[in-house]
Amino acid sequence: MPANTEPKLMSGNANRTLAQSIARRMSMHRGMNIGLVDARIERFNDAEIFVEVYENVRGEDMFIIQPTSNPANDNLMELLVMTDALRRSSAARITGVIPYFGYARQDRRTKARTPITAKLVANMMVEAGIERVLTMDLHAAQIQGFFDIPVDNLYASPIFALDIQHHFKGKLDQVTVVSPDVGGVARARELAKRIGCALAIVDKRREKPGEVAEMTVIGNVKDQTCIIVDDICDTAGTLCKAAEVLMEAGASQVHSYITHGVLSGPAVERITNSVMESLVITDSIEPTDEVKGAHNIRIVPTAPMFAQAILNIWSGTSVSSLFEHETLAPIYEGLYTGA
Structure with missing residues (x-):
């Protein structure tokens, strides 16, 4: 009532x-x-x-x-x-x-x-x-x-879907959604289904928190615009490394859509200097001036x-x-x- x-x-x-x-x-x-x-x-x-x-x-x-x-x-x-x-x-x-x-x-x-x-x-x-x-x-x-x-x-995936459909309009057949680990496949699959795109996975083996020993791409990303989707980006080490692996596997561009931009420590510097074209985050966490000033970080409203x-x-x-x-x-x- x-x-x-x-x-x-x-x-x-x-x-x-x-x-x-x-x-x-x-x-x-x-x-x-x-x-x-x-x-x-x-x-x-x-x-x-x-x-x-x-x-x-x-x-x-x-x-x-x-x-x-x-x-x-x-x-x-x-x-x-x-x-x-x-x-x-x-x-x-x-x-x-x-x-x-x-x-x-x-x-x-x-x-x-x-x-x-x-x-x-x-x-x-x-x-x-x-x-x-x-x-x-x-x-x-x-x-x-x-x-x-x-x-x-x-x-956040419905908001991300709207954003992707807007910014990649007419090019969705060249987009592949990528999960940065096996645990995030369900999230990536749901977004891929929303926008009608292919799905790939970056399989990683982590020796200890914050360090990635080895990464392998599962799926075909050659000449594709890859969109990495995840819920949290903290120090951005894994994210930037995944972007590099995707480019080495033949991707034409790499963008990332992350719900919560924790972005602690060297995260912003890593993202700014990475091969990623853009990182899209929500405003669930108050962005710092450094985040707002980064040329390849964009914030979507919740x-x-x-x-x-x-x-x-x-x-x-x-x-x-x-x-x-x-x-x-x-x-x-x-x-x-x-x-």
């Missing part, structure tokens, strides 16, 4: 730009101003986080927009403290809008005496008072099962999708409808005219 009041948005400091974009988009949809809840989120001298909400939120449907990106611990703690403040202020429901879910790569025990931190984080969020989670491209789909509350996991998803959750309608081209294309109509 639709709520009686408008949804209310609150943002931490992790990606305030995205939160403001979501608020503007929702205002367009609703035909009225939907702003961010006025609140004070700051740190004491010893780095303790303090939150004070200046508006009445009693009985309201609250959405906290806060990716738990770098610095992951600070942003996660901000989310928990904001949630506690809203819960103690009698908010009717609290939804955590977490465009990038940090600690998702620690989703299982790969060896003895290691934690499953993604489950720990899920427990902390639920205990703090979050009653629903809205996120995008979880590193592992099973993380949804770590929560005993509803989890809506959006996908605000239209998140705004519609929030409105659908608030009104009790389908979120999975956003996975379909017919539903998503009108939302991005201004950006991809002629896609």
